[in-house]
Amino acid sequence: MTRLGDGVRLAVGTLTAVPVPAPRQIDRAVAGVAMALGPFAALPLAAAAGLIVLGGAAIGLPAPAVAALALGAVALGSRGLHLDGLADTADGLGASYDRAKALDVMRRGDSGPTGIATLVLVLLVQFGALTGAISAGHGAAAAVVAVLCGRCVLSLCCAKGVPSARPEGLGATVAQSVPRAVAALVFVVAAGLATLAPGLPWWRGLLAVAVGYAAAALVLARCVQRIGGITGDVLGGCVEAAVAGALLATA
Template sequence: MTRDGWRLAVGTLTAMPCPPPGRVDPRVAARSVVLGPVAVLPLALLVTGVLAGGRQIGITSLALGFVAVGALALGSRAFHLDGLADTADGLTASYDRARSLAVMKSGDVGPAGAAALVVVLGVQATALATVHPLLAVLAVCLSRWGHAAACARGSVAATPGGLGAAYAGSLGPAAVALLLVVAGAALAGGAHLAGLPWWRGAAGVLLAALAVTALARRAHRRLGGVNGDVMGASIEVSLALLLVAVA
């Protein structure tokens, strides 16, 4: 069970080669959520390495931030960015549930999806341009708990089958609360070590959790539940908000 959870976490959060899990069910999905920050640690270190190397050779800060965002996207096959674009397009395409789901499944990027990508990636890049290396690592890793609120008990899948069906409702409220407390404590501690007020780290986690909860509720009203695209959007939005809080 733990091995399948690890394989699912690596396979959905990174582009690193990994055997597929033997099975995917809510228990395996829950374990993959918990293991997410560890699975993505190599990508977090890659981002930090890009930032450190770029600063050493004098690359302009903002340009360096975009290079770091690009490296992170490559390291995850842009999987969650695709979810962000599809979610934005689906939630703005129509008030008809079937039409919205069809738009999300099409794979095309519309105006809303393009705007969401520009805004979220721009925020991430701008924040990464100035963030402390320790906080960059923590933000990237902890953002992979960003979809925990969308996986909370009571959440349902928008459609049967797919990853969304396994993740929706897979985490109990106590587990979600514990992940948020651990994330808040870790980012608050990192902020303190980096010379920032500790509360900025905690506030970032709280803000990200509120944003994902609002997104999940919107998805339930418009789509009838959450799916893999909403999970991906939750991760990207969480990363942007965590970076803004500690940049």
């Protein structure tokens, strides 16, 4: 129970801006629990996005404005952590084919032109797709499924067999901390629940999770190939890629 409690606190404290007590200890087992519980930690963010979409539709706000407000609330609720990771990952991958140089660029934290362009394009995809889903009448379900799918892929990124790109940092703490069976179970549960999303045809919810996972897997595979594994930034990049993919599938 201590491990579960610490895992919940680590997941909520890392993935959201919700204030929680610090974990009493952080080890690989606790990290694995935290990454597997990423969707649970993101429930307040998903609920906020869904309620904003429902409220915006109820008072007649234009779909683009509602989409921007919902995405902004999720970014604010996660302290922009994943967006920052996306930009840093893009800068690192675009900087050099030299692994050490790419990691050094990612460590700096300042966004260059590649990172900024990637961030803008991914946000435009998310914005356009959510706008389309809102116009089609299932924007709230699309937002909730996409936000949760984005956090589900953390278990994929931290599954056994996916190495850390560095010997230190968040990536080193969570790398290979999730058993493959648990990562597979998270996917199955996510896909199953998505088929029950109100307002979405069952197959569209399933497709959203599948496309979200595929987008994250592409980013993950590229990072493993180029820089040797995951970092905290790579996790953020995979989250945002999965959100974009899931929203596209619902648009």
